[in-house]
Amino acid sequence: MTKTHSAFSFTMLATCASIGMIPGIAMAQSAPERGATVTETKHPAYESQGIRAGGFVVTPSIEAGILYDTNIYATDTDEKSATTAIVAPAVKVKSDWNNHALNFDASAEIGRYNQHSSENYEDYRVGIDGRVDISRETKLNLAASHIKDHEERGSADDANGSKPTETSTDAATISLSHSVGRLSTKLSLGAQDLEFDNVSTSAGVPVNNHDRNRKITEGQLRADYEFSPGYSAFFSGALNKRAYDDAVDDNGFNRDSDGYRLRMGARIDLTGLVFADVYAGYLKQDYDDAALSTVKGGQFGVAGTWNATPLTSVKVNLGRSINETTVNGASATFDTAFSAKVDHELMRNLLLNGSLGYTKSDFEGITREDKTWNAGIGASYKMNPNMHLLADYTFKTRDSNVALTDYDRNQLMLKLKFQM
Numbered sequence: 001m002t003k004t005h006s007a008f009s010f011t012m013l014a015t016c017a018s019i020g021m022i023p024g025i026a027m028a029q030s031a032p033e034r035g036a037t038v039t040e041t042k043h044p045a046y047e048s049q050g051i052r053a054g055g056f057v058v059t060p061s062i063e064a065g066i067l068y069d070t071n072i073y074a075t076d077t078d079e080k081s082a083t084t085a086i087v088a089p090a091v092k093v094k095s096d097w098n099n100h101a102l103n104f105d106a107s108a109e110i111g112r113y114n115q116h117s118s119e120n121y122e123d124y125r126v127g128i129d130g131r132v133d134i135s136r137e138t139k140l141n142l143a144a145s146h147i148k149d150h151e152e153r154g155s156a157d158d159a160n161g162s163k164p165t166e167t168s169t170d171a172a173t174i175s176l177s178h179s180v181g182r183l184s185t186k187l188s189l190g191a192q193d194l195e196f197d198n199v200s201t202s203a204g205v206p207v208n209n210h211d212r213n214r215k216i217t218e219g220q221l222r223a224d225y226e227f228s229p230g231y232s233a234f235f236s237g238a239l240n241k242r243a244y245d246d247a248v249d250d251n252g253f254n255r256d257s258d259g260y261r262l263r264m265g266a267r268i269d270l271t272g273l274v275f276a277d278v279y280a281g282y283l284k285q286d287y288d289d290a291a292l293s294t295v296k297g298g299q300f301g302v303a304g305t306w307n308a309t310p311l312t313s314v315k316v317n318l319g320r321s322i323n324e325t326t327v328n329g330a331s332a333t334f335d336t337a338f339s340a341k342v343d344h345e346l347m348r349n350l351l352l353n354g355s356l357g358y359t360k361s362d363f364e365g366i367t368r369e370d371k372t373w374n375a376g377i378g379a380s381y382k383m384n385p386n387m388h389l390l391a392d393y394t395f396k397t398r399d400s401n402v403a404l405t406d407y408d409r410n411q412l413m414l415k416l417k418f419q420m
Contacts, residue, residue, distance in 0.1 A: 036272075037305055037313035043348045046382035048419045056093050063088040065390075065415025067111075072119060074154035074398075074407045083114045086415065101131040118163045121150045137179045144172040151196070154398065154407065156333070156361070156370065157326055159207045161199025168195045182226040192216045211249040212326050217241050224267060232267040234279075242285075242324065251328045253292055259285035259322065263299065276304030285322045285332055292331035293365040295322050311345040330363040349382035370400045388417040 050059040065086045071079040090107035108124040127145035134140055150164040151157070159165055175188035194216070196209035222236035238261040248254050265279025284296035301319035308314055317339045322332050339357040346352055354377050361370040378392035396409040 037307065037315070038311060038343045038345045039313065039351065041345070043382075046349045046385055048385045050094075051420055052096075053093075055095055055097055057096055058091065058093050059419065060089075060091045061417060061419035062090070063390075063415050063417045065413055068412045070410040071407055072113070072116060072153065074152070074158075074396075074409055076404045076406045079408075080116060082116050082119070084119075085112045085114075086110070099133045101129075103129050121164060121166075123147075123149050139177045141175045141177070142173070144170075146170050154396065154409070156363075156405075157212070159199055159209060160201070161207050162202050163199060165199055165209055166197040168197075169193070184224045184226075186220075186222045188220050188222075190218050190220075208250055211244070211246045213245040214255075214324070215243050215245075230269040230271070234263075234265055234267060234277075236263045237261070240285075248289075249326055251326075254287075254289040255292070255324075255326070255331075256288040257285050257292075257331075259283065261299065263301075265301075273307045274304070276302060278302050278304070283320070283322060287331050295332045295334055295364045297334065313343045315339075315341045315343075325363065327363055327366070327368065329366045330368065331365045333361040333363055335362075336360045351380045353378045353380075368400065368402050370398055370402075370405070372396070372398045386419055388419070390415050390417060 048059060048061075050057040052058075063086070065088075067084040067086055068081070069084065070081045072082045073080055086109060088107065088109040091105070093104040095102045104127070106124070106126045108122070110123075111119075111121045113119050125145060125147045127143065129141070129143035132140040132142075147167075147169045149167045149169070151167055153164065170193040171191065173188060173190040175186055177184065177186040179185075192215065194212075194214050196212040198209050199207050201207060218238055218240040220236060220238035222234060224232045224234040226232045240259050240261075242255070242257045242259070244255045261281065261283040263279045263281035265277060265281075267275075267277050269275040279299075279301050281299040282297070283299045284294065286294050297320070299320045302316060303319075304316050306314045306316075318337070320334070320336050323335055325333050337357070337359040339355065341353060341355040344352045355375065357372075357374045359370075359372045361372070363369065374394060374396045376392060376394040378390070381389040383389060390413075392411075392413045394411045394413075396407075396411070398405065398407050400406055
């Protein structure tokens with residue numbers, strides 16, 4: 001990473017820290033409830049109430065904004081900038097019942113570029129989830145969703161087509177949780193079906209993405225034991241299967257695999273001010289093709305929140321994961337990721353935030369290594385319950401040992417949100 005990148009990251013980290021040092025002014029006096037962060041604290045004067053329809057509450061919204069991007073193709077050279085007009089309608093329907101729950105959601109995002117119109121996109125999502133309260137101690141949760149999206153230009157798997165690769169994901173999960181005294185258990189099963197559309201190069205040559213289509217299934221069991229109020233020990237184990245639609249990809253590899261993940265750790269809740277999962281473990285992914293190396297290694301992680309003051313919350317995440325890639329010769333990426341975010345309530349209707357993230361991706365089986373940084377600052381101004389103004393600035397940079405895959409990217413977003 002260049003000195004410029006390092007200096008910028010240090011500056012952004014200092015910015016995140018300084019947000020938490022801004023003293024609260026007179027209007028910001030309400031502390032978050034136990035276990036809640038500043039962003040989750042509700043101020044009725046600035047929160048929409050939704051539309052009540054029988055036993056449901058319907059919350060429609062729409063966002064309209066402008067995004068300026070200095071490097072829309074995420075390239076190392078010949079950077080192209082553009083401004084994008086974005087419209088994002090959404091609706092949420094949530095049940096308001098004493099027992100059980102049933103929720104629906106639908107959203108879309110339409111982007112139109114002032115230049116390079118081939119980058120225009122229309123994404124959407126529809127989902128449903130529910131909970132069956134079998135008893136006070138036993139709950140059954142179900143969820144399903146369909147997502148139509150597009151692949152980010154900064155992705156290592158991006159085909160560099162004349163337009164972004166469109167993707168489709170169908171997902172479903174079912175989980176059963178049960179508690180007896182201090183012991184609680186949860187068994188969950190999940191499945192995903194991912195599809196990638198073909199694209200063409202700028203010269204009109206077809207690029208096959210169908211060899212990336214795959215199905216992923218995973219089962220997980222977790223057990224928590226509360227040995228003291230606010231302190232729990234847990235163990236979790238997960239098995240997964242990743243099956244590709246094509247027997248081999250365009251490079252001749254069979255990418256089907258089986259894997260597992262084991263974790264042991266602790267869940268901590270210190271008077272609602274600090275709450276976190278801290279764990280260590282092991283994970284492994286074994287590939288059917290002998291030419292693809294097995295990915296395995298130790299795992300560690302932290303997912304924590306600290307309510308530093310009644311007006312400031314800090315969130316930190318650290319973890320390792322094995323992720324799919326179709327980069328030639330690589331079996332997967334073994335990613336180590338860290339992120340931190342500070343939220344500060346300057347006024348009841350004005351929230352500031354700063355964030356920093358880092359991901360190190362090792363491409364197993366080849367020598368490629370990517371280091372990606374992102375840093376950002378933002379603000380949310382709630383003018384009234386139905387109208388919010390949001391502004392965000394994000395800097396992203398990738399430093400790779402493969403030529404011409406580095407990039408720097410600055411993004412500035414301004415949007416207005418209407419909700420009922």
